[in-house]
Amino acid sequence: MMMIKPKIEILSTGDEVLYGQITDTNAAWLSNYLFEQGYLVTSRLTIGDNLQQLTESLQQRSRQNDVLIVNGGLGPTSDDLTAQAAAQASGEKLILFPQWLAEMENYFAQRNQAMPSSNIKQAMLPQSAIILDNPIGTACGFRMMINQCVIYFTPGVPSEFKRMVSEQIVPDLQKQFPVKYRPLCYRLTIMGRSESDLANEIETRLTVPAGISIGYRSAMPKIEIKLTADQYLQSTMDKLWRELKELVKDNLLYEGTTGLASLVSQLLMQHQQTLIIIEQFTAGLIAYALYHAHAPIVHSEVLSSDQDVNSTLAQLRQRYPQAIILALHDVDQRSGQFKLQLLTPKHNHIYQLRYQGRRYSIDIEQAIFSAVGHDTLRRYLLGLPLIGNNYWLEVIN
Template identity: 50%
Template sequence: MLNVEMLSTGDEVLHGQIVDTNAAWLADFFFHQGVPLSRRNTVGDNLDSLVAILRERSQHADVLIVNGGLGPTSDDLSALAAATAKGEGLVLHQAWLTEMERYFQQRGRVMAPSNRKQAELPASAEFINNPVGTACGFALQLNRCLMFFTPGVPSEFKVMVEKEILPRLRARFSLPEPPLCLRLTTFGRSESDLAQRLDSLPLPPGVTMGYRSSMPIIELKLTGPATQREAMLALWPEVKRVAGQSLIFEGTENLPAQIARRLQERQLSLTLSEQYTSGLLALQLSRAGAPVLASEVVPSQEETLAQTAHWTTERRSNHYAGLALAVSGLENEHLNFALATPDGTYAFALATPDA
């Protein structure tokens, strides 16, 4: 199996000042292309550390995706580290320098002298085009490892991986079919409860059962090679049987997207009033494309369940909405919920000792 690794660079990534979304995206993207990552490392802006880890991973990885450090500033060290690790110098890539000058000229700007650094590549490197920025990528062979150096800007990184790097990998290596991953999401059951029932299932060779917990929601994942598709599909009904009434949906679509799609299918609009959730429901549903007519965040106030239900009914009428949902403030370890529908209003109080 191809051993593919990623190296993220930069003090801001190493010290947690920014979230490494590029690493999460690459891991997911490569997994679905049949080339799952086997390791991820992060190194700060230190030349010696970069050179050391490039040399180390070149003895173990078949492919290494290096991200970041291709900018014009003094802390952008990836090209120099690659050249140093291989024992060669940097050379000017004249065609890319010309392309950068044109890039700035088209935008009515003068290219700073420091940008010239972005056209200096290791002598043996293969140039990789960047159609959406000034940081070109490059590839080089170090020992057993084919290394790709990519920009840290997410939009540039993704384009380069999809359009330049993946085609090179497919041309050079025999990649397996993407693995199969069956997913379902449950509500209200604990991870340990589900695992106790599922861990005894006889899994086909190479197939694993995974759990992702964000209580009270648990995602179950049955993952395995494409060659085990029939066996996995035969086992899946048993997984769903164990999930039972706690199963709320199957597939990769998340809960806000599920709600948005079902509202659209039923041609129902929604209005929201939130206290305890402080607008979080409206944000998630709006991002998912739900037909939210109006939403409000109300300061927490004491109210009875009957009052919550009454105000929710009024809100639905006032906004001419198909549905109205209200979440009260936390009062005496209880939350009130009310849903006004064309068929009537439903309300309940939820005990939340851990809220």
């Protein structure tokens, strides 16, 4: 069987998406999910709630692609225009699909509700449409062909959309466009180097074989490095991966997509260690990320700039003698100086540090300081020097 890589485009709909009033998380998730299944999205397009533009886009984009995945506009309200646009683009009529009308009536009956008449619209589909089931909502998806392009129409609600994609659309794609090799994607995250300096060293010292691509994604203070290739290049990619990790080992935070807070949480549980977090300036960000990662935190507190940190720490040490205490305090925003304190059952480590990098908005600087706190915990639990090699962080004392 010939393996064909289809041209796949995502077409997102809705004024709120087009105008940036909501983030298009569905398109981002879909691009990554299809990549994991061996399919590459070649382009993405967003169209507002305009019937003529939707119709023209379906006609034009169906001539340029093998697969279109359209998201949104299948609801019961007047601005839900996708089914009507699909009918006009294909030259078909909208007809009532009794089987979906019955599904919706049953959906409401199970909830002891009468179905509003406006929902009938969701059972009006182009004549050639093949229904895609939606077991958790009233907006069915559907599939049809326009200009020899397979088009999948999907609801905008993320939970409904993701289930429809994973359970129905991808299996259908796999039948029509079977994948021989799934792509490999290796990721690691570092902190403490600039993206340009990092890229220059990698490109100077490593040879990236043909078929393997390397990419960078920077979100201060971290940089993600990603290697991608087809599965048949795995042995070559594994060798390059080992070389890359050796090159960045002094700044490496974690591999994969675990996340720094999740790694710290795992290490705390492995060491059967509890944690206390005391913060000034970072507004609880250090604790929040660790709570979200289910870290064994027994106490966390955000102190105002005029509160006595030392007395608070003394009381907490007496109350929790075996816990690790991380305190980030005495922050001087003008000079960038701050204190980072790690109290273990046996030692009290105090560092006077200075952030000497580019100045950012307060929320980004809070994220930077929080990452330093998380990394200090990671380093302690791994038996590493407590302060990492960060070009933007000076150890004063």
